[in-house]
Amino acid sequence: MNTQPLLDIRDLGVEFDTADGTVQAVTGVSLKVMAGECVAIVGESGSGKSQLFLACLGLLAANGRAVGSARLVGEELVGRTERELCALRGTRVAMVFQDPMSTLTPHLRIGRQLTELLTDRGLLGAAEARQRAVAALHSVGIPDPESRLDQYPHELSGGQRQRVAIAMALIAGPELLIADEPTTALDVTVQAQVLGVLHAAREKGLAIVMITHDLGVVAGIADRVAVMYAGRIVETADAAELFEAPAHPYTAALLASVPRLSGSQPERLVNIEGQPPRPYEKVPGCPFAPRCPSARDLCRATEPALHDGGNRSVACHAPLPQGWVR
Amino acid sequence: MSSGGRGLLADAWRRLRRNRAAIAALATLGALVVASLVGPVLSQYSIDQVDWSLATLASPPSLGNGHWFGTDSNGRDLFVRVWAGTQVSLLVALLATAVSLVIGVAWGATAGYLGGRVDDWMMRFVDVLYALPYMFFVIILTVVFGRSLFLIFLAIGAVGWLTMARIVRGQALSLRHQPFVDAAITLGLPTHRIIARHIVPNVVGTVIVYATLTVPQVILFESFLSFLGLGVQEPLTSLGRLVAEGAIEMESAPWQLLVPSAVLATILLCLNFLGDGLRDALDPRQR
Numbered sequence: 001m002n003t004q005p006l007l008d009i010r011d012l013g014v015e016f017d018t019a020d021g022t023v024q025a026v027t028g029v030s031l032k033v034m035a036g037e038c039v040a041i042v043g044e045s046g047s048g049k050s051q052l053f054l055a056c057l058g059l060l061a062a063n064g065r066a067v068g069s070a071r072l073v074g075e076e077l078v079g080r081t082e083r084e085l086c087a088l089r090g091t092r093v094a095m096v097f098q099d100p101m102s103t104l105t106p107h108l109r110i111g112r113q114l115t116e117l118l119t120d121r122g123l124l125g126a127a128e129a130r131q132r133a134v135a136a137l138h139s140v141g142i143p144d145p146e147s148r149l150d151q152y153p154h155e156l157s158g159g160q161r162q163r164v165a166i167a168m169a170l171i172a173g174p175e176l177l178i179a180d181e182p183t184t185a186l187d188v189t190v191q192a193q194v195l196g197v198l199h200a201a202r203e204k205g206l207a208i209v210m211i212t213h214d215l216g217v218v219a220g221i222a223d224r225v226a227v228m229y230a231g232r233i234v235e236t237a238d239a240a241e242l243f244e245a246p247a248h249p250y251t252a253a254l255l256a257s258v259p260r261l262s263g264s265q266p267e268r269l270v271n272i273e274g275q276p277p278r279p280y281e282k283v284p285g286c287p288f289a290p291r292c293p294s295a296r297d298l299c300r301a302t303e304p305a306l307h308d309g310g311n312r313s314v315a316c317h318a319p320l321p322q323g324w325v326r
Numbered sequence: 327m328s329s330g331g332r333g334l335l336a337d338a339w340r341r342l343r344r345n346r347a348a349i350a351a352l353a354t355l356g357a358l359v360v361a362s363l364v365g366p367v368l369s370q371y372s373i374d375q376v377d378w379s380l381a382t383l384a385s386p387p388s389l390g391n392g393h394w395f396g397t398d399s400n401g402r403d404l405f406v407r408v409w410a411g412t413q414v415s416l417l418v419a420l421l422a423t424a425v426s427l428v429i430g431v432a433w434g435a436t437a438g439y440l441g442g443r444v445d446d447w448m449m450r451f452v453d454v455l456y457a458l459p460y461m462f463f464v465i466i467l468t469v470v471f472g473r474s475l476f477l478i479f480l481a482i483g484a485v486g487w488l489t490m491a492r493i494v495r496g497q498a499l500s501l502r503h504q505p506f507v508d509a510a511i512t513l514g515l516p517t518h519r520i521i522a523r524h525i526v527p528n529v530v531g532t533v534i535v536y537a538t539l540t541v542p543q544v545i546l547f548e549s550f551l552s553f554l555g556l557g558v559q560e561p562l563t564s565l566g567r568l569v570a571e572g573a574i575e576m577e578s579a580p581w582q583l584l585v586p587s588a589v590l591a592t593i594l595l596c597l598n599f600l601g602d603g604l605r606d607a608l609d610p611r612q613r
Contacts, residue, residue, distance in 0.1 A: 057512060062442060082517070090514025102505040107527045107609070116523070117513050168513065 004074065005032040006176055006207050007056070007093075012068035012078070014048065014055045014231075024282075025051045027231045028068070030306070035175065038208040040218040040239065042254070043228035046276065049211050052228075053178045057095060058085040072176070090117045094169035098181040100162035104153035110137075111149030114168050123172065136167040140197045159190030163197055170201060177201070180211045195220055215258050219243060227251045230276050230287035237312040247312060247319040249292045286317065294318050341607040348603020351596035358412060358593060365409030369394075373410050374561035376401040384579045396581040398571065407563050408586050414558055415565040416593070418478055418548045419541045425483025427537055430490025431526060437491070438498025439521050449495065452488050460485055461554075468556050478557055482544050493536055497529040531605045538601025542594045565590045 014026035026048040033039050041049045055066035056077050070077040072093055077085065097103045105113060114136060115129035124132060130149065137145035140163040153161055162182060169177060179198065183191040199221060202208060210222060218225055218239060226236040227248065235248040246252040253272045274291040277283055286292070289299040298317050306315040342348055370392050371377065377393070383401035387394060395404035437448035464481045471477055501507060502525070510520050549566015551557035558564045565586050572583030 059508060059511060086514055086516055088514070089512050094514075095509075095512035097505050097509060099505055103509040105506045105510065105524045105528075107530075108523070116519075117515060120515060120519055165509065168509075172514070 003034065006035045006037075006073060007031075007033040007209070008069075008071040009052070009056065010069040010071075012052065012055065012066065012070055014051045014060065015065045015067070016061070017063045017065070025064075025231055026055065029228075029231075029233050031226055031233065031236070033176065033207055033209060036202070036205050036207055038202055038210060038221055038223050040210045040212060040222035040225045041228060042212060042215065042218055042225055044213055044276065047228040048231035049228045050180050053095075053180070053209060053211065057089065057093065057178070058082065090169075090174065091121075091172045092174055093176045093178065094172075094174040095178045095180065096162070096165050096169050096182045099185050100158050100165055101185070103165050104161055104168075106153055108152075109149065110151055110153065110156070110164055113153075114149070114164070114171055117172050121172070132171060133167075136171050137164065139200065140164070140167045141193065142167075157190075159186055159193055162186060162190075162194050166194070166197055166201070170206070174206075176207045176209065178209045178211070181213070182210075183214065183217055184212070191217070215243075215255065227254070232287065232315065233306060233313075234288065234316070235312075235314045236306075237314075241312060245320075247314040248288075248316050249294055249318075249320060250288045252320055253291075253293075286315075294320075338604070338607040342603055345603040345606065347599045348607075351599035351603070354592065355596045355600065358589065358596075359416065362409040362412035362416065366406045369403060369406045371403035371406050373406050373563075374402065377403065384575065384582070386579070387581055387585075395585045396579070398568075398582055399575055399579065402561075404568075404582065404585060408565075408568060408589055411563040411565045411568050411586060412589055412593075414475070414562065415545050415548065415590070418475070418482065418564070419544045421479040422482035422486060422544045422548075423537055423540050425479060426486030426490050426540065427533065428487075429483070430487035431494050431529070431533060433487065434491035434494030434496075435498045435521050435525050435529065438495035439502050439517075439525055441499065441502065445495070445499075449492075452491055455485075456488050464551065464556060473556070473559060475558065478548060478551065481551075482547055486540060486544065490533070490536060490540075493532060494529050497532055498525050501525050501528055527608075530608045534601055534604045534608065538597050538604075541597050545590065545594075565593075 009029060009031045012026060012029045013024065016023045016025060029052055031039070041052070043049045051060070051064070054060055055064070056070045056072075058077065058080065060066060066078045068078060072088060075088070077088070104110070108116075111130060111133050114133040115124075115126070118124045118129040118132060119126060123129075133149055134145045137148055142148055142160060142163055148156070153164075156164065166177075166182070177198075182198070183194050186194060195217065198208060198210075202221075208221070210217065212218060222239040224236065225239050225242045226233050227242075227250065228234065229250050235242070235246065235251050237247070242251065243255065246255055250272075253270075256270045257272060272291055277287050277290070285300040285302060286295070286304055289295040292299065296318065304315045304317045306313050366373065376383075377391075377397060378401065380391070380397065380401055383397065384399045385391070385393060385397050385401075387396040393403050393405065395408055398404055398407065433448060433452070437445045463485060467477060467481045507520065507524055510524050515523075545566055548557055548564055549570055552564055552567045553570055558567060568586035569583065569590060572579075572586055575582050
């Protein structure tokens with residue numbers, strides 16, 4: 001780890017001012033994404049995984065606030081003006097959203113949307129931009145890209161639209177792509193196509209942050225996984241290691257709740273008892289303690305810090321022993 | 327600039343041509359415009375010429391004496407006056423609507439998209455103008471700048487944009503939380519471009535419909551101003567004025583009311599059909 005990370009998030013918090021007081025959506029998250037790496041952010045709904053990266057891009061809602069630091073190739077993102085962030089978006093970092101049905105502007109032709117950034121920044125002339133758009137659609141596996149450019153978004157299927165959205169995000173050659181549940185709204189065969197597109201982009205050196213709650217997607221594409229719970233990162237590890245031997249009880253419980261087809265099948269799907277803490281409540285101790293099978297008094301009293309162990313970090317007073325088998 | 331060969335407008339035109347009612351309305355409007363330009367030239371009379379040769383000053387339509395639409399109570403040829411009035415009414419309506427459209431859409435879209443304090447201030451400004459009495463505003467304008475046709479465009483447009491701004495702002499407020507706006511932001515597009523390219527075209531349907539409703543209002547408001555002596559001045563006239571004058575003589579000389587009313591009604595009907603057709607044509611999700 002001697003090279004500079006592409007994205008270096010340090011102690012980042014996200015707060016929202018609401019009528020019920022300040023809600024802490026993300027608390028003290030630190031994460032590094034190296035160039036060309038694919039990091040998956042896993043967590044259930046409301047764990048703050050999306051807000052973390054929306055904060056990095058300056059896209060929080062009006063009542064949201066980011067504190068801490070997030071650096072993109074050494075450039076601080078937190079607290080920058082809209083204009084400064086605008087210059088970074090699209091060319092250095094881009095984002096793909098969950099619902100492909102609504103991420104394309106309905107009244108603009110595909111070609112116009114794809115080339116808008118290029119022509120607006122004066123990066124390319126109209127003709128070159130169109131050629132670039134054809135190449136971009138080709139690279140995400142859209143057949144007959146020439147004629148697709150003249151179509152409107154509603155003339156494309158959901159999977160095609162998501163691939164167009166990816167092509168659009170990548171058209172100005174960003175180094176980092178943040179994909180916020182890019183496959184959640186798609187059916188399984190189409191998911192595979194979209195993941196294939198992201199795979200191909202990775203092979204050309206793109207770094208990807210994949211926000212998801214689908215562990216199958218994680219297993220398919222990620223180098224490294226960060227598991228989030230209640231606005232904190234509770235465990236990070238190489239993807240293979242994490243699946244092989246989770247150290248945090250929450251990770252273990254999450255993996256155990258995935259239905260599997262092979263091996264001995266439990267009679268019922270395992271679920272995690274209880275609910276995640278409400279973000280308004282400030283509970284002492286580990287946020288997972290009330291649901292944790294191995295919680296002790298220490299867990300309920302003091303919150304464990306994320307113990308940095310090189311390839312694997314875990315925030316737990318009683319991590320599961322390595323070699324522990326599900 | 328165009329990356330798709332055909333632009334949004336060319337595309338809309340292609341769809342508009344398939345709408346029979348809209349095309350018929352467009353053709354009728356075109357015919358009326360041509361008639362209003364050519365009509366006064368065809369007649370042997372001029373707009374302020376009193377025909378003393380008539381038995382009564384107000385004479386009914388007749389092919390024989392050349393007063394095809396009859397004459398008004400002062401013995402002036404109605405054919406010439408109706409077409410001259412049509413010119414004025416169409417001009418006032420189109421320019422005033424265009425003025426209110428441009429200001430209203432730009433103002434409303436900016437306020438709605440930016441939101442927050444900017445939105446508050448921009449819309450409070452609109453509220454203040456709303457509270458100002460309409461007539462008071464127009465009277466001040468005429469006193470300060472003197473009477474002219476352009477002043478009427480300006481005055482009507484300057485007041486008409488308020489409602490347009492409110493409508494567009496409401497639409498922009500809901501549009502700015504659409505995922506495609508977030509996508510455009512993460513793409514790195516500057517704010518003014520997002521407003522112009524991703525917000526404004528989305529409100530076109532509403533705006534067009536409202537604009538077609540505004541045109542009749544403007545025509546009627548202009549006749550009201552003229553009635554008060556603040557609008558078009560004699561011998562120049564407008565459709566609204568002719569209708570108002572005709573209404574007085576409704577029982578003795580019905581043609582004075584019927585002819586300008588028929589032209590006015592035709593214009594308004596055509597604009598409504600055209601507005602309907604345009605709204606459908608500008609929405610790419612239609613067919």
